[in-house]
Amino acid sequence: MRLVDSHCHLNADRFEADVDDVLARAQAAGLERILVPGWNVRSCERALELAEVHPWLDASVGVHPHDAAKVDAAGWEGIARAASDSSVVAIGETGLDYDRVFSPIPDQLTNLRRNLALALETGKPAILHCRSAANRRDGQDALLAELRAAGLGGGAWTVAFGDRPPAVIHSFSGSQDYARAVLDLGLAISFSGLAFRGGEEASRQVAAFVPAERLLVETDSPFLAPPGAPRSRNEPEWVRVTAAWVAEARGEDLAGLGAALVDAYDGTFPRSRARA
Numbered sequence: 001m002r003l004v005d006s007h008c009h010l011n012a013d014r015f016e017a018d019v020d021d022v023l024a025r026a027q028a029a030g031l032e033r034i035l036v037p038g039w040n041v042r043s044c045e046r047a048l049e050l051a052e053v054h055p056w057l058d059a060s061v062g063v064h065p066h067d068a069a070k071v072d073a074a075g076w077e078g079i080a081r082a083a084s085d086s087s088v089v090a091i092g093e094t095g096l097d098y099d100r101v102f103s104p105i106p107d108q109l110t111n112l113r114r115n116l117a118l119a120l121e122t123g124k125p126a127i128l129h130c131r132s133a134a135n136r137r138d139g140q141d142a143l144l145a146e147l148r149a150a151g152l153g154g155g156a157w158t159v160a161f162g163d164r165p166p167a168v169i170h171s172f173s174g175s176q177d178y179a180r181a182v183l184d185l186g187l188a189i190s191f192s193g194l195a196f197r198g199g200e201e202a203s204r205q206v207a208a209f210v211p212a213e214r215l216l217v218e219t220d221s222p223f224l225a226p227p228g229a230p231r232s233r234n235e236p237e238w239v240r241v242t243a244a245w246v247a248e249a250r251g252e253d254l255a256g257l258g259a260a261l262v263d264a265y266d267g268t269f270p271r272s273r274a275r276a
């Protein structure tokens with residue numbers, strides 16, 4: 001079984017003591033790629049360190065909506081510089097969180113725009129977090145408006161990315177029409193353990209129609225444990241639960257889906273020549 005984890009916070013403090021054991025379990029479960037996204041200055045630095053020590057890991061750097069109001073100009077400059085590192089394959093995670101609103105919405109919007117600008121400048125796809133409160137869709141609507149205003153789906157983005165997705169909707173949450181709208185802009189969609197929660201029933205239909213080359217899976221460890229994984233700390237090996245759910249939703253066999261997931265990962269996050 002071949003697998004990827006396209007979003008896994010091994011840079012979180014909760015993995016500091018035993019990351020080598022976690023990686024050994026991940027490799028035993030068939031994982032060939034893990035993308036470690038930063039969310040603030042410190043976690044971006046730690047993502048780079050991990051990708052340096054473990055060359056089979058990839059890093060991404062950016063600022064999460066929760067931290068939008070907490071990263072100062074010098075912090076952002078450091079992150080923007082790190083974005084050109086050869087171990088960095090994406091920008092983020094960034095996005096909008098209209099559910100918890102840990103940073104004021106105007107700060108989230110400013111932060112999203114500078115992360116998108118950095119994605120366009122570097123040609124590395126943006127990793128987008130997007131959540132609304134239960135039974136609402138204001139976060140998704142605002143994100144779509146921002147992506148359209150930034151010009152995704154055409155112009156300079158097409159020049160910079162060609163056929164590659166210019167962004168990934170990480171830990172998909174939302175309706176079928178929202179999914180179709182982001183696919184129309186050329187984005188990829190990644191599913192996590194969130195898909196198993198109440199209120200996320202549309203995810204099953206979405207998982208069935210996302211084109212294979214734009215379909216990803218992730219754990220978002222240490223968060224969002226799928227059924228069967230320890231709720232105290234999710235780990236990359238548990239991506240197999242979400243992959244099995246996706247395979248079932250698509251009526252595909254798990255081994256074939258796993259190989260397609262590796263291809264989709266490599267097509268979305270190509271490594272620079274120096275590291276390949």
Ligand SMILES: [Zn+2]
Binds near residue numbers: 037220
């Ligand atoms: Zn995350």
